[in-house]
Amino acid sequence: MTVFVIRRLMQSLLVLAATAVIVFVGVYAIGDPAEMLIAPDATPAERAQVEASLGLDKPLPVQFLAFLGNALHGDLGRSFVFNQPSISLIFERLPATLELALVAILISLVIGIPLGLIAGLKPRSVTDETIMTGSILGFSLPNFWQGMMLVMIFSVWLGWLPSSGRGPTGQIFGIETSFASWEGIRHLILPATNLALFKLSLVIRLTRTGVRETMPLDFVKFARAKGLTERRVVLVHVLKTIMIPLVTVIGMEIGSLIAFGVVTETIFAWPGIGKLLIDSIMRLDRPVVVAYLLVVVSLFIVLNFAVDVLYSILDPRIRLGRN
Structure with missing residues (x-):
């Protein structure tokens, strides 16, 4: 088990390092933030001063080495627009995105299983x-269209739920959350559902x-032959078996919810990191974009590592087969 964990940690560090190089080169090679930040009537001297203050006057390799050195100390640069550490901007917005993603995955599990x-x-x-037809619609209809229809039906026509914003928040066990008030929960329902x-x-x-593949297996027939009720056979034997692939997929899907909730956060004006990313791209705020991508990749790596470890606990054959 120790060898398995160490190998996974080394692989995760290599992925993070490669991502840092690709993200930095890709983001910093696009556009010129000075065009967005400097007034059109600025003099060449003023422009040069702003570029020097932002470090944009240096060659790309020099900028990357400076970025890498600062990143090793937890500094991913300062936002060009907000003039504060980009990582602090990400962590300010991250709780709202995590709340949205966790509620969304909870809805999918409680209803989907x-x-x-x-x-x-x-x-x-x-x-x-009927159930499978509904699931096909969930796959086929674009996410942004679903969001607009939810707003149209439940906010505009029926007036039951608010259409945008996070709503008032409060603290539960020291954590800032929308669940502290009914109004906050009302604001959370539509974006989480979308x-x-x-x-x-x-x-x-x-x-x-999973159920269709498990039901014909011998251990299910043996459980029935022992006289166990159908309810116990399904809830104990069948459900336990199908949880292994579900745990794997769900663990990765939490990461995708965090990373790809940009559309939902934009439609519902949810103040998470997805909306921050869109605003930063529009303003060419490079440090925030790089910090966002590295934080999201890190979350993916952590979730992937946790899923691998949990998978190996649920099915020891996986651990033994890779040692």
Whole structure:
């Protein structure tokens, strides 16, 4: 187990280092932030002064070495627009994005697993066809269109839920969250639902497939032969078996929810890191874009590492096969 963990840590560090190089070169080779920050009537001397203060007058390799040295000390540069450390901007907005992603994955699990079980236990029935048709719609319809329809129906037509913003927040166990007030929860429902729809469809299909593959196996027949109720067979034996692929996929999907929640955060004006990324790209705020990408990649690496370790605990054959 120790060798397995050490190998995974080394691989994670290599991925992070390669990502830092690719992201920096890709982002810093695009556009000129000075054009966005300096007034059109500025003199060449004023322009040179601003570029020197931002470090834009140095060659790209020199900028990268300076960035790398600062990054090793936890400094990913200062925002050109906000004039504060870019990493602090990311961490200010990150709790809102994490809250949105966790609620979205919770919605997809609480609804998706039961629906997948029902569909898998009643194949080719009307119930199965209805559930699977709904899951196809969740896959097929664009995320931005789903978000606009949710706003149109529940905010504009029915007036039940607010259409934008995070709403008032409060502290629960010292954590700033929307769950501290009913108004905050109301603001959270629509964006979390929009973000959860694709993952909900994925969980339904994974659960259904797992049930269909597990039900004919010998250990399920043996459990029934022992006289166990169908409920116990499904909830204990079948569900435990299908949780291994579900844990793997869900662990990675949490990362994708954080990384690709940009559309949802933009539609619902949710003050997370996704909206910050869009604003920074529009303003060519390079340090914030680089910090965002590195933080998100780090989250992916951590989640991937946690999933690998958990997977090896659930199925020791994986650990033994890779040592």
